[in-house]
Amino acid sequence: MEAITPLFPEVLISGAAFIVLFVFIWKFALPPVTKMLDERAEKIRESIEKAEETRIEAERLLEDYKQQMAEARNEATEVIEQGRRVADSMKNDIVAKANEEAAAIVAKAREAIVSEKQAAMAELQASVADISVSVAGKLIGEKLSADDHAKLIERYVAEVGSFNDN
Amino acid sequence: MDKLGYEVEKLLHHLEPVGLDGHHLEGTFALSNYTFYLVIALFLTLLFFVFAARKASLVPKGFGNLAETGVEFVRNSIVSDVMGPEGLKYLPFMVTVFFFVLFNNLLGLVPGGLPGTGTVGTTFTWGLFVFLTYNFIGFQKNGIAYLKSFIPSGTPWWLQPLILLLEVVSHLLRPFTLGVRLYANMYAGHIILGVFVIFIKIVFDQITAGGLVVASLSFVMLILMYAFELFVAFIQAYVFTILTAVYISGALHAADH
Numbered sequence: 001m002e003a004i005t006p007l008f009p010e011v012l013i014s015g016a017a018f019i020v021l022f023v024f025i026w027k028f029a030l031p032p033v034t035k036m037l038d039e040r041a042e043k044i045r046e047s048i049e050k051a052e053e054t055r056i057e058a059e060r061l062l063e064d065y066k067q068q069m070a071e072a073r074n075e076a077t078e079v080i081e082q083g084r085r086v087a088d089s090m091k092n093d094i095v096a097k098a099n100e101e102a103a104a105i106v107a108k109a110r111e112a113i114v115s116e117k118q119a120a121m122a123e124l125q126a127s128v129a130d131i132s133v134s135v136a137g138k139l140i141g142e143k144l145s146a147d148d149h150a151k152l153i154e155r156y157v158a159e160v161g162s163f164n165d166n
Numbered sequence: 167m168d169k170l171g172y173e174v175e176k177l178l179h180h181l182e183p184v185g186l187d188g189h190h191l192e193g194t195f196a197l198s199n200y201t202f203y204l205v206i207a208l209f210l211t212l213l214f215f216v217f218a219a220r221k222a223s224l225v226p227k228g229f230g231n232l233a234e235t236g237v238e239f240v241r242n243s244i245v246s247d248v249m250g251p252e253g254l255k256y257l258p259f260m261v262t263v264f265f266f267v268l269f270n271n272l273l274g275l276v277p278g279g280l281p282g283t284g285t286v287g288t289t290f291t292w293g294l295f296v297f298l299t300y301n302f303i304g305f306q307k308n309g310i311a312y313l314k315s316f317i318p319s320g321t322p323w324w325l326q327p328l329i330l331l332l333e334v335v336s337h338l339l340r341p342f343t344l345g346v347r348l349y350a351n352m353y354a355g356h357i358i359l360g361v362f363v364i365f366i367k368i369v370f371d372q373i374t375a376g377g378l379v380v381a382s383l384s385f386v387m388l389i390l391m392y393a394f395e396l397f398v399a400f401i402q403a404y405v406f407t408i409l410t411a412v413y414i415s416g417a418l419h420a421a422d423h
Contacts, residue, residue, distance in 0.1 A: 033233065
């Protein structure tokens with residue numbers, strides 16, 4: 001039973017040792033350790049929060065870029081479509097104008113041909129009249145023998161032929 | 167058999183708390199065989215915390231990491247879990263209890279060493295410290311209402327004196343149960359290890375064929391028990407500390423009962 005009774009010197013020394021260690025840990029050892037543990041916990045919390053924020057920001061940016069890409073694609077399609085429309089309308093204009101011009105040229109040419117034809121007809125009529133007058137003059141001026149008659153016709157024909165050559 | 171009896175007697179005698187000169191301690195202030203190792207454990211614990219405080223860095227490494235892990239274990243797994251956030255105020259006390267008990271327990275496993283916690287002189291004293299501390303906290307936090315918490319609300323009036331008596335006795339027993347549990351574990355562990363050493367020693371004194379089997383088995387058992395005692399050293403430090411936390415927590419929240 002001896003061992004179960006605390007010995008006073010042991011009580012004193014173990015008590016004093018406990019108090020010394022407690023004061024040392026309380027006043028000197030623990031504050032830097034717990035401070036550092038708290039700082040680390042805080043730092044880890046901050047890092048996690050920051051990472052989360054960065055992730056959200058990255059997702060937002062990605063969404064923005066996707067939207068911008070889609071907008072740009074739509075815009076490009078529209079520009080191309082508009083270009084096509086403008087080109088089409090220009091083409092139509094040009095073709096219409098060309099047709100108009102061609103029609104005008106044809107009409108003018110036709111007019112010119114008609115007037116040339118009329119001029120030629122008028123000139124021909126004048127020539128025929130002249131020839132008739134000179135033939136009549138010649139008939140009136142001399143008595144025609146059968147030979148003369150034949151020669152006259154020949155000359156006339158030759159004259160008409162030479163006229164045709166002109 | 168006589169030899170075994172003699173050796174065990176010698177072992178028990180060796181484990182008795184006596185002065186370093188082998189004489190009884192009564193009436194002196196000298197170190198005993200236990201408090202000698204307790205003082206060594208004190209210096210080792212102090213040294214451990216000096217390094218822990220100096221090596222504290224945001225990115226943990228090496229020794230600093232070990233100390234921090236210990237402090238964090240006490241803080242999170244014992245103090246915060248049992249007492250809640252308001253228990254953090256008592257972290258220095260809890261850290262002292264855990265690490266001093268642990269270092270003393272471990273020192274007993276150094277061959278030739280004795281655990282400072284292997285004597286009731288130490289364990290009763292620390293049990294008493296825990297008792298005084300948690301009662302002080304109880305009164306400080308709740309005033310005289312702390313005493314009322316000894317009687318659960320709703321107890322019939324005629325039962326109240328009996329309940330109060332039982333509660334007071336159970337509180338008064340706490341330092342002894344704390345002390346005896348730790349002391350008995352350390353003391354008994356040492357006896358078990360000692361007995362296996364004695365088996366081996368006896369066989370080597372008078373070698374026989376059967377004796378060699380006993381010696382080999384004893385050696386294996388010695389190693390197994392040594393590992394087990396290492397485990398016990400941690401477990402008992404944990405048990406002592408968590409009971410302290412439970413008592414302080416009870417005192418803190420006495421008004422809730």
